[in-house]
Amino acid sequence: MLRSTPMRLTLRLVALFVLISLLTFIATWWLANKTLLDAAEYTLDLELAELSASGDPATIAAAVARLALQADPETMILRYDGPDGVTGNLDQQVPGSGVREFDPRDRDDLSDRYIVNSREVSGGVLTVGQAADSFEELREVFGKVLGFTLLPTVVLVFAAGMLSARRSARRLGAIEETLDRLRSGDLSARLPAMPGPADDLSRVGAGIDKLAEAQEASTEALRQVSADIAHDLKTPIQRLSVQLAQTREALPEGTAPDALDRAEAEIEGIVSTFQSLLSIAQIEGGSPRLRFAPVDLAGIVRTMAELYEPSAEESDHRLRVDIGREANVMGDRALLGQIVTNLLENALRHTPRGCEVVLSLDGTRLSVADDGPGIPAAERGKVMRRLYRLDRSRSTPGSGLGLSLVEAIVKLHGGELSLHDNAPGLRVVIDLPELPET
Secondary structure, eight states: TSSSHHHHHHHHHHHHHHHHHHOOOOOOOHHHHHHHHHHHHHHHHHHHHHHHHOOOOHHHHHHHHHHHHHHHHHTTEEEEEEEEEESSSSSSSSOOOOOEOOOOOOTTTOOSEEEEEEETTTTEEEEEEEOOHHHHHHHHHHHHHHHIIIHHHHHHHHHHHHHHHHHHHHHHHHHHHHHHHHHTOTTTOOOOOOSOOOOOHHHHHHHHHHHHHHHHHHHHHHHHHHHHHHHHHHHHHHHHHHHHHHHHHHHHTTOOOOOHHHHHHHHHHHHHHHHHHHHHHHHTTTGGGGEEEEEEHHHHHEEEEEEEHHHHHHOEEEEEEEEEEEEEEEEOOOHHHHHHHHHHHHHHHHSSOEEEEEEEEEETTTEEOOOOOOOGGTTTTTTSSTOOOOOTTTTTSSSSSSHHHHHHHHTTOEEEEEEEEEESSSSEEEEEEOOOOO
């Protein structure tokens, strides 16, 4: 919350408010202090002028002595250092000249601080001072004003900023959660109703909802078109496959031309492609989630390794299986098995004879690594597209839907798929969310 925009704005406003307030207080204090100091200087100048009006040292000393007897030392101090000695109610010298502050030695009959002024008169120095109580009172007043106005205001503004930041944080959390769901493929995700008056976050949320609605409609239309095309073409192609089989049976044994064999193989590939497209459309629709249950991922890996070990030996490949920590996932067992099947078939198809394919599992991290030609870094994002094939793979069997199907299954299970360089070869890594132990 402290990193949120409302909180940062609040802190900046509080800092600006404190800065302006302190500058205002300093300026006001300086003006008030200067006013008091000017008033004190004027009063002291009048006293000095009155006491030294005669110009006679003896008369000045007598006037200082009379006033010192009448004055309270805590309020006024006087000292005349004349030719005939010191007169007044202050027995210590006052250093400096002009209007200044003076702190006497510890004496119970004197104040802590005085404002004094000195003047050279008639062969001596006349000093008059008044207690600086008004200046102390001014400091106390300003301290109270600072404490009872600035600090509570800062606390209240900061608290209001915290409340605003908490409200914004909740709304931003809802936006982030919705974006995460949309990114994971749940295009039905929408923002919950946001309480309070409409603001910029409300407009952002409304824009996200409109974008999600448009994306959902577009994706659903594309998915439906793909499914309809695959479904509508699958039936006549299967019918054609049946007709080719009937043609083969009608021919005398051993007289079927090679063209017929190639046609049947092509039709099988087309049927497989359409079946994969239908599977991807079904998976992206989310209906398999209804069959989700706890699944032992290590058991699937062992089963698939046993099934493909004979095929690997037949194609002169070494299949190595490494299983570390075992963990369960929530998912569809058949679809998770389809992931391992597709990855092993791709690895065995593209790995040169005599090389090794490694199937490993550690917790819920599944990886398949081979020593084949690999996939260039620039192409790794493209091979996830449907029907996309690298140039060197166009002459080999396959539909270009293997990794697309794997990615769709992984997203359905809330996982992530990434491709890495195996130096040489390709390493496919899949991270699935682990099922918490109960």
